[in-house]
Amino acid sequence: MNPSTSSPPQLNHFSVRFRHGAADYAGKIRLFSANARLYLGYTVLNGMAFGMFRLLFNFYALSLGFNEANLGQLLTVTNLVALLTALPAGLIGDRIGRKRTLILASLLTTTAVFGTVLWRESMSFYLFSAVLGMGQSLAGVTLGPFIMENSGEEERTYLFSFSFGIQMIAGFVGNWLGGHLPGWWGTAVNADPSSATAYGLTMAVVGGIAALSLIPLVFMRQPKQSGQEKQKQLSPLEYARKKPRLLVKLILPIFITSLGAGLLMPFMNVYYRHTYAASDGTIGTLFALGSLAMAIGLLSAPPLAERYGKMKIVVVSQALSIPFLALMGFAPWFWLSAAAYLVRLMLMNMSNPVYQAFVMEQVDEDARATVASLVSMSWNFGWAFSPTISGWLQVNVGFGPVFIGTMLSYVVAIFLYWRFFGRAETKELHT
Helix, strand or coil: CCHHHCCCHHHHHHHHHHHHHHHHHHHHHHCCCHHHHHHHHHHHHHHHHHHHHHHHHHHHHHHCCCCHHHHHHHHHHHHHHHHHCHHHHHHHHHHHCHHHHHHHHHHHHHHHHHHHHHCCCHHHHHHHHHHHHHHHHHHHHHHHHHHHHCCCCCCHHHHHHHHHHHHHHHHHHHHHHHHHHHHHHHHHHCCCCCCHHHHHHHHHHHHHHHHHCHHHHHCCCCCCCCHHHHHCCCCHHHHHHHCHHHHHHHHHHHHHHHHHHHHHHHHHHHHHHHHHCCCHHHHHHHHHHHHHHHHHHHHHHHHHHHHHCHHHHHHHHHHHHHHHHHHHHHCCCHHHHHHHHHHHHHHHHCCHHHHHHHHHHHCCHHHHHHHHHHHHHHHHHHHHHHHHHHHHHHHHCCCHHHHHHHHHHHHHHHHHHHHHHHHHHHHHHCC
């Protein structure tokens, strides 16, 4: 054999490991149940619609005369309603089943999007922001229990991560379309691409895609629950009295993270428009690439969690994201901030499904819906109040304090993850 044509042993070893890893990953995906596959179909359509909505709603509202402070108030309404309805949403999910809960959530979301297209008055926007919050709450508290009920232990973490990952891939398409549709509509109806007309027509497309997400949900099979099974679900107060320390440990880091996320994440499109004068198409492309970067992180998380431990992945990935968050907010050039944005998204968000799976594994079956509701409440608390503070800061001071506040909250949350769970998991892995 000619040495110059042979592959180095290290490359051959990596190739073999990669093939084995890919085959193992594919094997886990083949274990997904029929309900899980239908849920993934719903996730694709919902992710595409949400990607477009997340990109364009702020611009649509600004085109109608709202300012950044008003945007913060609208986001507060959405997330405050999601916060207040989280516990009732969990009870509804237990009572009517996961399938009907997801259908109801999709109907409310579709209604909210079309409502902002048909009724453009200020009060209507606040009303439909509340309706959107109800839909998000129902969907959010249903995800964890649904996956636990429709997966086995072997593929569960993969299903959590795959559902998040495929949603991000769909968001990639949605963000790209959202960045270009206003321009296409503007040309078609002879209107300015940044006008309320162009944005409104694009939001109608968002509503149509959200409506299509109902189709796979209709074909799901809903297992029957006996009356005894329905009665055994724990109330939040009962569970809090039963395991108060565990509940605080599971929820407190999420709560603190939400305070920082709510300050910044809903306004990233506004930040890039105001700070770097980026166009809708440029921001849409960046958001699309961001969704793709998140998908890469989410899909790579399960094998890493299996090898190194769930909480180690949560702590390390989030800690590595902090320098990129700082660079994102204070870079002198758009391309540098954009590159940091992509890396931060991949690192920070790859831990989300891993931690959700971890939380569901820590609690008994009869407490999962309750804990999912409380986790949803803790996440929505920060998103309910932080956007209003952020909107005021943007109008009066700028984005600097917003980035600093977000970084501080993330650092505290990462320390708590490590303090509560990371150290114990590291000891287990070495015993």
